[in-house]
Amino acid sequence: MSPLLETKDLSRHFKVGGKLFSHRLLHAVDDVNLTINEREIVALVGESGSGKSTMARLLAQVYKPTAGQITFQGKDLAQLRGRKQHLQYRSDVPMVFQDPFASLNPVYKVSHGIKRGLKLHRPELSAQERHQELLRVVAAVGLNPPEEIIERYPYELSGGQRQRIGFAQALAYRPKLILADEPVSMLDVSIRIGLLNVMAKLRDEEGVSILYITHDIASARYVSDRVMVMYGGHVVESGPTESLLADPQHPYTQLLLSAVPDPRAPLEVTTEAAKAEPPAVIDPKPGCRFRARCPLAVDVCAHVTPVLRPVVPEHAAACHVTAPAEVAAA
Template sequence: MTDVSVYTDPQAAVPTAPLIETRKLTRHFRVGRGLSPKMLHAVDDVDITIDRQEIVALAGESGSGKSTIARLLAGVYTPTSGEIYFQGRAVSSMRSRRDQLAYRGDVPMVFQDPFSSLNPAFRVSHGILRSLKLHQPELTRTQRNEEAERVIEAVGLAPASDLMYRYPYELSGGQRQRIGFAQALAHKPKLILADEPVSMLDVSIRIGLLNLMAELRRSAGVSFLYITHDIASARYVADRLLIMYAGHIVESGPTEAVLANPKHPYTDLLLGAVPDPRAPLSVAVEGDTGEPPKVIDPTPGCRFRWRCPLVVDECHHVTPTLRLLGDGHEAACHVAEPDAGMHATKP
């Protein structure tokens, strides 16, 4: 694989600050019409920190708010409240076109569906060359073509001189997704938001994309926010794991610590849902009972309380916040105890 030179920014706002950080990040959507509109709480009071050259996985079931966070960080959505800080600078203060363009180049997004993220009317080089023209206008046409070939080879596609002139329908799903990473890499990014990039690919292809993320972190110094519902892939590639449920981060910490010693009952439920290849096919997953989360005008209290086998009275009235329970291991649970795993059982 062709190596990628490490990109450093001498204009970094605060070198000692995290690469990206959110504080009380919130996004609500108005739903319904008439005199009594309701609010869907997609993301509520989320604090996330991603450091340089770090892969952070954000895991949870569909509808938990994972993709909304990615779109907030990418600038697709505007926060309802809260703030995003990039290298110590508030993103809301980046009002000029130049600043906004620079931020979007530093924090690009790779989408879930490789079949719809590329325009079928253009060759696969179109998006890469367009990004280069937008974010590196000083390059000549020849230099843009050379750079496009370089980033295509950097994501494991060769020969680039042939592949870059094909149309999307001529590539496999895995190749298309690698082109998505090449488009992001053309920006010389600091953080790539990977929104379930392997969920629509065959199992045999997924490992190659996960290895690509690890290689780009090593060779190009890129950090990743890897959004997934697959705990196994998060364990394979991520340094830290964040568990999200109904718009809240309910647990976070080093990946192995979270998976080996889950503190929140929802994390335990996710781990219990991972099939054991040694178990008989007739064995059912236990512990998932109760109602789905209520995220439209939710009342105070833990949003997992209707499904939690360890619920106490406080869970119905007080919304738990993340608290430190170990070395970098946090959980938002009233009954979680330090240095003691929670293995929820069906009552």
């Protein structure tokens, strides 16, 4: 079965320096190959500045790629033409944003945005059908009673309820894939689990795939089917969630896990690695971008950029030190 969405060598660079003819480039995303299948939650994990939010905006067509390709249901997004095709893609692949307090217009009731989206993306529905669909999607994200919720203004809802409304807006479009950019990071820890359960419910009951972007690898373990770890614009490790987090192959993934108080991941990293600066991604030279923080770095790491390669079945890492599967099996 072909992937629902796939990227090939996707890159996005930004000019920096403030000068009209500046040639300095910030490499926010470099040569990323990502796949998302139907009914799957893929977690894109990394610290601030790793490039994961830029990836979401590339997939949402907020940014155009500097290089590479994005295909959705086998069709190259660069071939989309006209308002109708772009509107259909945005209906199939909506985005849920990080800040639940800025994503809703405070002037209108929470029903306004959902009804407006239904009218735009599903014009075949009558006014009565739009109202019934409004109630359905609000109930589907766990807000009850929906008849009461839709009459409230955003200031009358908690942060968690507002974020559920964000998922309801996306669900109203009958999406195939939701891009969720740090959807629980601004919520209290006590209510994050409810949003994660909403995402799992949308996958299991509505058949929606989700790209879950997060810096919290513990929540990725809870909700995702696969994990992709980003660092310095590169994907450094990817694989099924349980096998990747039970046996991380890249030193950066080990560093992320060391911050999680989980007895299943008793990993240690050096103090130097934990405190080192993020990588320089402005006009970066070849080499591993994690090498300054890596306790395992060798000479080749400073000159050759590692690429993702299989290390165990369905599990790949971009590391010169980690042995590939064929070597490990020998």
